[in-house]
Amino acid sequence: MNRLFSASGLILLAILFLALTILTGALIRGARVDLTEQGLYTLSEGTVNLLESLEAPITLEFYFSEEASSDLPMVRNFARRVQELLDEMAERADGELRVRRIDPAPFSEQEDQAARYGLEAVPVSNAGDTLYLGIVGTNQIDGLEVLPFISPARESFLEYELARMVYTLSQPDRPRVGLLSGLPLQGGVNMQTGQRNEPWAIHDQIQELFEVERVRPTDEQLPDALDVLVLIHPQQLSDELLRAIDRFVTEGGRLLAFVDPHAETAQPDNPADPMAAMSLDRVSSLEPLFDAWGVRFSDDRFVADLGQALQVTIQGARRAVRHPAILGVSGENVNADDVVTGELDVVNLASSGHFQAAEDSQVTIEPLLTSSEQAGLLDASSLQFLNDPSELIPQVGVTGERMVLAARLSGSVPSAFSDADPESESLYPINAIVVGDADLLADQYWVQRQRFFGTTLLDPFASNGDFVVNAIDNLLGNADLISVRSRASSRRPFTLVDSLRREAEQNLRQTEERLENELAETERRLNELQQARGDTDLSILTAEQEAELDRFMEQRIEIRRQLRQVRRELDRDIEALGTRVKLLNIALMPVLVTVFALLIAWRRRRVGRQSAGGSSS
Amino acid sequence: MSIGNTRTVMRRELISYFATPVAYVFIVIFLVMSAAFTFYLGGFFEREIADLEPFFRFHPWLYLFLVPAVGMRLWAEERKYGTIELLLTLPISVSEAVVGKFLAAWLFVGLALALTFPMWITVNILGNPDNGVILAAYIGSWLMAGGLLAISACLSATTRNQIVAFIVSVVVCFGFLLSGLPMVLDLFRGWLPQALVDGIANLSFLVHFNSISRGVIDLRDIVYFALVIGFWLTANRIVLELRKAD
Numbered sequence: 001m002n003r004l005f006s007a008s009g010l011i012l013l014a015i016l017f018l019a020l021t022i023l024t025g026a027l028i029r030g031a032r033v034d035l036t037e038q039g040l041y042t043l044s045e046g047t048v049n050l051l052e053s054l055e056a057p058i059t060l061e062f063y064f065s066e067e068a069s070s071d072l073p074m075v076r077n078f079a080r081r082v083q084e085l086l087d088e089m090a091e092r093a094d095g096e097l098r099v100r101r102i103d104p105a106p107f108s109e110q111e112d113q114a115a116r117y118g119l120e121a122v123p124v125s126n127a128g129d130t131l132y133l134g135i136v137g138t139n140q141i142d143g144l145e146v147l148p149f150i151s152p153a154r155e156s157f158l159e160y161e162l163a164r165m166v167y168t169l170s171q172p173d174r175p176r177v178g179l180l181s182g183l184p185l186q187g188g189v190n191m192q193t194g195q196r197n198e199p200w201a202i203h204d205q206i207q208e209l210f211e212v213e214r215v216r217p218t219d220e221q222l223p224d225a226l227d228v229l230v231l232i233h234p235q236q237l238s239d240e241l242l243r244a245i246d247r248f249v250t251e252g253g254r255l256l257a258f259v260d261p262h263a264e265t266a267q268p269d270n271p272a273d274p275m276a277a278m279s280l281d282r283v284s285s286l287e288p289l290f291d292a293w294g295v296r297f298s299d300d301r302f303v304a305d306l307g308q309a310l311q312v313t314i315q316g317a318r319r320a321v322r323h324p325a326i327l328g329v330s331g332e333n334v335n336a337d338d339v340v341t342g343e344l345d346v347v348n349l350a351s352s353g354h355f356q357a358a359e360d361s362q363v364t365i366e367p368l369l370t371s372s373e374q375a376g377l378l379d380a381s382s383l384q385f386l387n388d389p390s391e392l393i394p395q396v397g398v399t400g401e402r403m404v405l406a407a408r409l410s411g412s413v414p415s416a417f418s419d420a421d422p423e424s425e426s427l428y429p430i431n432a433i434v435v436g437d438a439d440l441l442a443d444q445y446w447v448q449r450q451r452f453f454g455t456t457l458l459d460p461f462a463s464n465g466d467f468v469v470n471a472i473d474n475l476l477g478n479a480d481l482i483s484v485r486s487r488a489s490s491r492r493p494f495t496l497v498d499s500l501r502r503e504a505e506q507n508l509r510q511t512e513e514r515l516e517n518e519l520a521e522t523e524r525r526l527n528e529l530q531q532a533r534g535d536t537d538l539s540i541l542t543a544e545q546e547a548e549l550d551r552f553m554e555q556r557i558e559i560r561r562q563l564r565q566v567r568r569e570l571d572r573d574i575e576a577l578g579t580r581v582k583l584l585n586i587a588l589m590p591v592l593v594t595v596f597a598l599l600i601a602w603r604r605r606r607v608g609r610q611s612a613g614g615s616s617s
Numbered sequence: 618m619s620i621g622n623t624r625t626v627m628r629r630e631l632i633s634y635f636a637t638p639v640a641y642v643f644i645v646i647f648l649v650m651s652a653a654f655t656f657y658l659g660g661f662f663e664r665e666i667a668d669l670e671p672f673f674r675f676h677p678w679l680y681l682f683l684v685p686a687v688g689m690r691l692w693a694e695e696r697k698y699g700t701i702e703l704l705l706t707l708p709i710s711v712s713e714a715v716v717g718k719f720l721a722a723w724l725f726v727g728l729a730l731a732l733t734f735p736m737w738i739t740v741n742i743l744g745n746p747d748n749g750v751i752l753a754a755y756i757g758s759w760l761m762a763g764g765l766l767a768i769s770a771c772l773s774a775t776t777r778n779q780i781v782a783f784i785v786s787v788v789v790c791f792g793f794l795l796s797g798l799p800m801v802l803d804l805f806r807g808w809l810p811q812a813l814v815d816g817i818a819n820l821s822f823l824v825h826f827n828s829i830s831r832g833v834i835d836l837r838d839i840v841y842f843a844l845v846i847g848f849w850l851t852a853n854r855i856v857l858e859l860r861k862a863d
Contacts, residue, residue, distance in 0.1 A: 007859070017845075018816070021844055024844070028837045028840060031836035032836060033834045034833050036748065080831075111697060480755045492668060492744050494667055495667070495743070497743065525858065581662060581739055582652075583738070584735065585655070585735050586649060586652040586656065588735060589648045589652075589735055596641075597638060600635070
């Protein structure tokens with residue numbers, strides 16, 4: 001025992017301590033409690049499954065500019081988040097996922113490398129500093145996946161994006177998707193302005209994830225070895241193609257179809273011709289197939305839903321009106337139990353049709369998106385020359401029923417072309433998702449393009465894109481990727497400061513508006529005076545006009561002064577809040593503690609004096 | 618080791634803190650410094666992010682000086698005034714005295730830390746912070762203070778001069794804080810195997826504190842702090858026994 005309490009005991013103890021700390025660092029793994037509100041450091045089950053099933057090594061290189069970001073705390077916070085997520089993923093991948101952090105400092109070899117991979121260098125200061133925040137993923141068979149710039153605005157999709165990257169790199173071949181589209185998905189040239197329209201965001205997403213094989217309505221065959229067939233607004237398909245599609249589905253192929261009673265976003269061959277646009281046939285359907293399968297689709301009527309109608313601003317009018325054909329499907333009308341729709345927030349649709357099962361149908365229609373109970377059907381033709389969408393509202397005969405706007409089809413169906421052997425009508429299992437609207441794919445219904453430090457970023461305001469990608473992913477049978485949750489952002493601004501700022505800005509705008517109105521009013525008066533004089537020479541002003549002009553000038557100066565003041569007050573309010581907060585936090589507690597200490601000392605002295613007095617008496 | 622005895626030592630020690638103004642001065646300095654650092658160096662208000670990262674960022678450096686200041690008197694004072702002999706003749710074991718004194722000091726630092734709660738209220742008024750992350754950071758901060766305190770307590774037992782105890786403690790604590798930084802690791806990278814370099818990095822208080830303060834309480838971090846505290850308190854005991862033999 002005595003030996004333990006000796007100097008050599010101390011040395012032994014130190015060695016033991018070092019060994020234990022090194023060992024625990026290496027040995028204890030995975031036991032932890034994630035206290036963050038949204039489980040930020042807990043990977044989704046789908047991601048973990050993907051990582052655990054990796055068979056060949058994948059490398060993810062995280063490019064982040066340390067120096068250029070030194071003054072951007074938000075960006076740095078976000079980069080830390082990315083790094084932690086990557087580390088977390090690497091830990092779960094059992095050595096099959098390597099993560100490296102690279103700082104592409106200016107004029108370094110790493111910077112050249114970043115540029116070679118096509119990472120985006122985003123300018124962040126006037127001094128010419130550029131920020132890299134991207135990921136390059138590689139596998140052992142020359143596979144390359146690049147996220148050129150990870151926007152902090154898309155943080156909620158970060159895990160999904162990374163999981164998708166890992167998934168794509170782990171697949172030797174990308175899934176083959178056949179795509180037939182009657183909508184201008186690929187962009188094209190705008191005849192009126194002569195400018196190039198960008199491809200729809202959904203097009204890029206599909207293209208990025210899958211190997212896309214184009215199918216034209218006039219084709220007689222489908223490309224070989226398709227994993228999924230996507231039909232968007234199919235019209236006038238050749239008989240042979242319909243047969244091929246029927247064969248594809250009945251032979252176990254997966255189908256995703258967007259049919260529409262009125263495709264707003266369809267364009268005639270010559271978009272510059274207003275007559276062509278007016279007479280364009282906007283109806284699509286897969287009638288022969290649906291008939292055979294026992295699925296009824298309302299291809300001449302659309303679902304007008306007062307419960308989910310979105311507000312739109314119509315040209316000419318300044319106020320927003322509710323449009324019963326444009327729906328924001330959300331809440332209980334989005335099937336939370338299906339992997340495709342489970343995590344979706346809101347899906348925006350424009351004049352959607354609805355699906356029903358025919359009476360003797362064997363097919364199961366499982367709703368993915370439905371209308372509310374305040375919906376009815378209206379003729380598609382009523383949309384043709386519609387000026388004011390609110391006119392539709394009184395026409396909606398509410399049925400009280402929820403109508404199916406998008407559905408998963410399963411069960412067994414007969415072939416639509418069993419003419420080869422009409423006697424034996426064999427049934428085939430079907431695996432399809434049908435959607436009653438094709439316009440939901442257009443950017444205007446779900447995504448905004450934003451400029452961020454000079455690059456274009458997509459900022460989705462609805463989940464349409466996720467819906468489509470989820471649907472394709474799900475039909476491919478890759479459930480893991482779908483189950484990766486999209487998460488709320490961890491960005492947490494000072495809401496109080498924001499609201500102060502918003503208030504002041506509103507104030508500023510009102511003052512500005514007043515200035516503009518007064519300016520217009522004065523100009524009108526000046527013009528009136530001019531006309532009353534019957535003289536067109538504006539350079540010579542009457543005394544009256546000059547007085548009016550002077551008054552106007554004075555007014556303008558006064559309003560400018562007011563504007564400046566509002567702006568100053570905004571800064572002042574926020575500054576005052578800052579000072580208050582600073583003062584309270586730095587001084588309040590210390591003062592209280594000091595007062596408390598003084599009170600105690602005073603009491604102690606009094607007690608001491610009393611007892612001293614008591615003992616002396 | 619009896620829990621009752623330990624508790625008695627702890628209570629007696631804790632009460633003695635507040636008998637002199639030193640405890641209050643310590644708390645006031647800690648509160649003023651931590652808030653001032655948060656606002657002026659950390660730019661808490663200007664960042665406009667509803668979290669307490671700028672607040673916790675400076676804790677290691679504040680503790681580096683304040684915790685040895687608390688720890689220096691634990692044993693050095695007793696030795697100087699000879700009260701240590703008295704303490705050790707009481708019917709309590711050396712271990713009980715060591716743990717009791719340490720716990721009292723740790724609770725005292727915890728009280729100072731708890732009194733920073735207006736920061737937490739402030740950030741909740743300004744925005745919607747992730748309170749889970751804040752809770753984790755408070756736990757991490759307190760654990761780190763415990764580690765530094767155990768070091769200071771042990772070193773305080775080696776001398777009867779409080780100033781010497783303070784200076785030596787600051788130096789050793791500084792080493793423990795720094796060991797995870799690249800500039801330190803680079804010194805070892807050339808000639809030590811990677812596993813040992815990782816081990817040195819793993820010794821760093823900063824690494825473990827940062828890991829907890831992002832909102833995840835990992836068993837490894839808890840075990841690390843428990844090991845640090847356990848090691849230094851055992852060492853503390855050995856030093857006392859050695860000195861007793863002198």
